[in-house]
Amino acid sequence: MSLIEVKDIRKVYRVDDEKIVALGRINIMIEQGEICCILGTSGSGKSTLLNIMAGLEKPSKGKVVIAGANVTSFSERQWARFRQQNIGFVFQSYNLMPTQTAIENVAMPLMFKGVNKRRRTKEAVHMLKAVGLGSRMMHKPTQMSGGQQQRVGIARAFVAKPKIVFADEPTGNLDSKTSRDVMEIMVGMAKRYHETLIIVTHDINIAQYADRIINLHDGSIVSDGPNQSILSFADKAEPVSAAANG
Template sequence: MRLPYNYKEDAVRNIICVNNLYKLYRIGDSAVRALDGVSFCIREGEFCAIVGTSGSGKSTLLNMLAGLERPTRGEVVISGRHIEKLKEDELVRFRRENVGFIFQSFHLLGTMNALENVALPLTFRGEVRKTRMKKADRMLELVNLGKHKMHMPNQMSGGQQQRVGIARALVADPKIIFADEPTGNLDSHTSEEVMRLMQKIVREQGRTLVMVTHDPHEAEYADRVVHIIDGKIVRIQENRRDSENENK
């Protein structure tokens, strides 16, 4: 099967490619196609938004890209590896070494302060406490929370908690960050701040960020927008990447 966007020639730039991706769920005697032949690529260092309404298949697609669900059929190639072929322990290791996650519900541990929450992924990698805390401190400074590092989650606003979540996603130096409705629990003003922060991180650090959202306005912060309806990509939109767009 031929991958889109001239995958072979552009492999250095494309960090993620999916080809002819299907996901079928059985409901009684019928089958529901959550993904229906999806093919596209995401470039290295790109901010890509996947936009669709509830039930469009966007979250299923994100789970496929992150290796959290296996496709019924098709290919998911990340950094040259077919992750749909990896065993479960290989997938866990792959995510730990290459991927960071930002969640809608923050998922911070209430018994840990901001610094400890950010350092948590490094614990699973076996790094010593001193190194973990130093890296976590640097990430909190990056998201402008240096003065809040000893605060517990219940002492921080929703926006501050999400910034902690972003710092935690970055601390292990992942190649790719997946964000699932990252502003879903925030007010509009705080949502704008979080979106600008994520855009800045992509620009300044060369991260690849893949975000799922139902909000077309938030998708304007992305370099490219994949519109999905009923499990099919209906349009891929290129956004302007200039100083005006970056500073809004």
């Protein structure tokens, strides 16, 4: 059984008397540990698809099954609990708590899971070192560059060892060099822990980090196939980038 099954998903928005089809009968199966990119231009439906898979939007028709559970039928409370246990997020705008340090931001998912303070601090420190921020752990977001903030976001997404990490335009606010560093770290984390990573992007260069690319256009899948990732992790024991200050 696949980890994620998207079955006949359709999403229609109504604006006055007009019906706008954002997604039209999407079917996808994603395996545990797969690095999958959903690629498309603005308006292609890629973010809508991610939001439906993550329970942030309801489909008009169809269902999403994750780890055997029909999550489309979940209540908001059930979804909140499911996300805490199974899902991590990396956002384009970082979404860090501005008054909290890097350690406190990264430790937050563990707090929601009931992990005691000593252990969650230890895990947060470990993850921040893994993303090259060992010297920035007590810094707040306003004291860090965009690349450093996104590294904190990646550490936060992976700290609780979720089954799935959704990354929505994770390099959208970064320059090309920092984007490469961030992608190497994020994909490296997913490979290391055998976690499913779903990346949504409009950038073909970012898509090349994935093992599979699903191309959306006007709410439909126009291609779906394997990709030879530009990264090789055979000789990497730790997904750590040397550019810690990027």
